[in-house]
Amino acid sequence: MTSLWRNRDFNLLWGGQVLSELGDAVAGFAVPLLVLILTGSVVQAGVVATISKITTLVCHLPVGVLADRVDRRRAMLAADGVRLLAGGALAVLIVIGQVRLWVIILVAVVNAAASALFSTTEHAALRSIVPAAELPTAVARNEARGYGVALAGPPLGGVLFGIGHALPFIGNVVSYLASMAGVLLIRGRLQQQRAAEPDRYRAALAEGVSFVVRDPFLRAVLFIAAPLNFAITGAVFTIIVSLQRNGTAPAVIGLIETVLGVGGLVGAVLxxxxxxxxxxxxxxxxxxxxATGSLLISALLMTSVAAVVPVAVALVIAPAGNAALFGHVAAITPDRMQGRVFSVILLGASSGAAVAPALAGTLVAIGTSTATVLVFAAAMASAAIIALVSRGIRRATPITPDRPAEPGSGRANAESSGDPADA
Incomplete structure (x- = not known):
């Protein structure tokens, strides 16, 4: 990571997002607590979280097109500005005692949509400020950022909420100011020159989907990421439900996310x-x-908190695998299509994770926790088979300073090997 620490523009963007994502984690922890105090209903607290996640899923494809059509710096600044205003309004209403459930839901929807725009645009801009050979390392640093924030955010959110209910949201507003400052200070352009007349929305979206589906490497990443996220999310949810049914202390169950976060953070550093x-x-x-092996082992340990340990071990490898795959995706995707390609793959990956808890709960209700985890292990095995046999994965050539990426697709990379069949 040495050279990346000397990359001024990347560090400005990365540092601003450390603070911004920390603010989001703090506020995200405080939202259900605020709903519980306001309504006394656990169900309504869950509804707010569900609406937020659905909004993010719905926005993936539209913001991918937007990130490829507009000025990316302005898009990120606009997203931060919208989140700042929404969070600030919520904080003011809390202070004056006028906050209502519909306001919390509205702010959650606005924040989810703006966050989807920012994260997609940030990823799309990465290729403009980081050399292609360093993209996997840059993605790894972003992974480390996410795991670190996930560990620090909830405890800090709990402390601030205990001092004053508005404090987590005020802190989040300040974090957006830091993010905007980082984006404004970036000197380089965040996209290449574009055509004067962009394609219509449907044509642009169809082009992005087609680009992913036709490219062997991008298609493989999509079919690996979806079952991977689905399986890990579902298995972790099943472990939590199983421990609750066996009378495990809530404090012990709460350590699960910490154990997983530590595993991911260690993996991101390595x-x-x-x-x-x-x-x-x-x-x-x-x-x-x-990941497949870890779920099989976890299935044998469902009556103990030890069931989460194999998953945490697998997460030590996950950041390196994610960084290698998504760094390569960014390196071989043309700048004009970065947002769409990323959003298509991310939609596939996050859709599986979104339905996994509901499926896990249903399977546990009609069967056993062990059988449920075995179902998710089978899904993970399908991703392993794809990784083993995929031509796109097998023939992907790592990007190095001596072997730069061909801006086009994975097919362009394959063609450089001289074998027409690779295309």
Whole structure:
């Protein structure tokens, strides 16, 4: 990561997002507490969270098109500005005692939509400020940022909410100011020159979907990421439900997310080393096989909190695999299509994760926790098979300073090997 620490523009963007994502984590922890105090209903607290997640899913594809059509710097500033105003309004209403449930829902929807725009645009802009060979390392640093924030945000949110109910949201507003400052200080352009007349929305979206589906590597990433997220999310939810049914203390169950977060954070720190030692294709295969094995072991330990340990071990490999795959995606995707390609893959990956808890709850209700985790292990095994046999994964050539990316697609990379069949 040495050279990235000297990349001024990347560090400005990354540092601003450390604070912004920390503010989101703090406020995200406080929202259900606020709803519980306001309504006394656990169901309504869950409804707010569900509406927020649905909004994010619905926005993935539209914001992908938007990130490829508009000035990316202005898009990120606009997204931060909208979130700042929404969060500030909520904080004021809390202070004066006029907050209502519909206001919390409205703010959650606005924040989810604006966050989807910012994160997609940030990813799309990454290729403009980071050399192609360093993109996997940059993605690994972003992974580390996410895991670190996930560990620090909830405890800080609890402390601030205990001092004053508006404090988490005021802190989030300040974090958006830091994010805007970081974006404004970036010197370089965040996109290449574009055509004067952009395609219509449907044509642009169809082009992005077609680009992913037709490219062997991008298609493989989509079919690996979806079952991976689905399986891990469902298994973790099943472990939590199983421990609750067995009378495990809530404080012990609360440690599950901490254990998983530590595993992911350690993996994100080790990711550049693992990428250098193993390479892209081996990492993708090891990740899928390790995740499959971890779920099989967890299925045997469902009556104990030890069931989460194998999953945490698999998450040590996950950031390196994610960084290698998504760094390569960014390197081989043309700048004009970065937003759409990322949003298509992210929609597939997050859709599976969104339905996993509901499916897990249903399966546990009609069967056993062990059988439920085995179902998710089978889904993970399908991703492992794809990683093992996929031509796109097998023939993906790592991007290095001596072997730059061909801006086009994975097919362009394959063509550089001289084998027409690779295309």
């Amino acid at each position: 990711a550049p080393l693992l990428q250098r030692r193993l390479g892209l294709a081996p990492l993708a295969r090891i990740l899928c096989l390790a």
